[in-house]
Amino acid sequence: MGLYGIMNTSVSGMNAQSNKLSTVADNISNANTVGYKRYKTAFSSLVGSGGSSGHESGIVNTTVVQTVRQQGAFNFTSRGTDLAINGKGFFQVQDSQGSTYYTRAGDFVLDKNGQMVNSGGYKLLSAGGAPVTVDLNTPVWQASSEGELGVNLASSTPVRAGTVGLPSNFDYKTSVSAYDQNGNVVKIDLVYSKTGQNMTGTTVDDSTWKVQAYSTATPPVELADVDLVFDGSGNLMGGATPSPTELAFTVPNGETLTLDLSKTVTAGDKFSVNKVDIDGYGPSTIKNIRIESDGRVFGVYEGSAEKLLDQIQIVNFSNPDGLQAKSGNVYAATDASGDPAVGFPGDNGFGTLYSGAVEGSNVDLAAELTEMVQAQRTYSANTKVFNASSELLQELNNLR
Template identity: 40%
Template sequence: MSLYGMMRTGVSGMNSQANRLSTVADNIANSSTTGYKRASTEFSSLVLPSTAGSYNSGGVTTTVINSISKQGALQYTTSVTDLAIDGDGFFVVEDAGGTTFLTRAGAFVPDKDGYLVNTAGYRLQGWDLSQGPRPGAPIDPSQIDAIKIDDTTLQWAPSENGTFTANLPRDAVIVPAANLPSANAATAAYTAKSSLVAYNSAGGQMILDVYMTKTAAGTWEVAVFDQSQATAGGFPYTGGALSTETLDFDATGKLTGTSATDITLTVPGGASLTIDLSKMSQADADYSVSKAVLDGSPPSKIERIEIDKDGTVYAQYANGSMKALFSIPMANVPSPDKLTVISGNVFAQGAESGAVTIGWPTEGKNGKVVSGAVENSNVDIAEELTAMIESQRNYTANSKVFQTGADLMDVLVNLKR
């Protein structure tokens, strides 16, 4: 047995316990850090060769393991851009230099330029839906970029699609051809009229007058006019009808198989507009409209942001319209606990973590996005304090081993006196 070896073993033990106390200190300090993953110290023995009559003490070495795969509790907040992951995935973020990292720290807020950044300054990345539907998984990191929400510019959309559903009275009086709205004469007669709000290519509001006129038993004319072109008395409209169509009903009041089911026109100064008429009916009842809606929207700014569980970022405009802007991807690795830990609660691919794959929320084990919540640290304070007391005792015991070795060395040196 070597007294020096005994002393070195004691020093090895103290160093190992010091490492453990360091991880405990880190854990306690970050117990309130969003997305922080607990670090733990694992011990491994070092054994030296021994002979039958002599034992050589070895030592102990430590390995730090981060519990990245263990999810922390979700804490709900009042900010829709605070994001948490209910599952095993990671958000993809980038630093100021454009280097990509993974994180679970989702306390994102818009910066002065409109980028969503977390408390460490990392920008959230996503797929810009203006490029088209999000690609299939897995995707390449070069296909995504930092999410930037510009709430200073106006957005609008021209009317391109609509739906008009109404009941037409079966017993309505038949109007002669010369007096139909499509004739656009001052003597025009009609059965019923409704007006729809449409938007041109510049976001300007247009009013479309829709006339329903019975032309024969079971046959109706649908004529659409630009209200701004009407004369003081209504008809005639300057320029005439924007479009006309004929609806044919069977004995049950349903559209026949040969009847038109929609009407298409060009909004003045706007786009081609198709209005769905497939749900129209003819019954023994008064004229009544059950649905009359056109898409499109006037110029307006973003009023608020909404984020769905599938990672889709929506903008809600002041006019009430919604638009999908981005889709937030989700990353994963085969061994999350082997990721390389970097300051700012971000992770990089490690030698033993496996390759990073980037897909989408709700796919596989990626999990879903929870808006208005953050993931707390997975540190248990009670467990850390217990480990600290245990390490303190073990450190003291190892120091006693060293002290005993030093005392025995004094005895050995004093033998020559």
């Protein structure tokens, strides 16, 4: 057994514990870093030569790995642009030079250009490979094209004789608002008349009504009409025969609007409007954005109107722990990680998105403090071995 070998062994032990303390320091300092993955120090022995009559001490090697595949806990926020991946996958992000990296840090905010940027300064990429961009300043609008209108027509209403419709020969009237191609509100009047006969003039019974759509021009212009036939229970009888369940007409200066009338009934002795829902919206800038679990990004406008803006893709690797860590809590692909597999959140093999949440670090402070104490004690023990071998070497030198 050589004294110099013992000294080398103890020095390697001190270096190994120093490496462990270094990873512990990194882990503790980043305990609150969004998406951070803790480092772990693994030890392995390198044995020296020796025989049955003696032992030649070896050294200890260390390997530092990052636990990238281990998920951290979710921290829920009130900000819709904060994103967390529940399961496998990484966000694709881009730096200012246009290089692509991967991260679990989803604390995104909108910058002055409407791009989603995280705390590391990296831009989130969409399915097209370009940064997700939300135009916050340009107003948009959408013409109405479909809707739903359900009313209750009083069954006790007598059959109305003669030609029905505006200006006065009708039983009930309601109005709906639609949007034309320029985003202007267009009011449409709908009148209901109990006719007791179908479009061919053949008498059916007193459960047949006519609904007519009119523009609010002066004088009113009829846009469309249909006959509604109800069964004995007061429900609309669907199908082309004997009754349609839709009313379609062209909105003045707009598109064809198709109204679903299937929830119209006849019952009781009072008229009421039960359901009105028409799409389209007037000129408005984005008030908020909403992100679905499958990565779709919607802009929310005035009146809760929504428009699909983009969709986020995520990537996965066969060996996430083989990724190379870079500054800003991002990773680069390596031969050890494999090539990135691209998919949408929720696809087979990919996690889903949580909006309004971020993934915290996977650091356990209690465990790190325990590791720190162990490394400190072991380092101290190695110094004692070094001092002992140094004293023995001094004794050996004093023999002369």
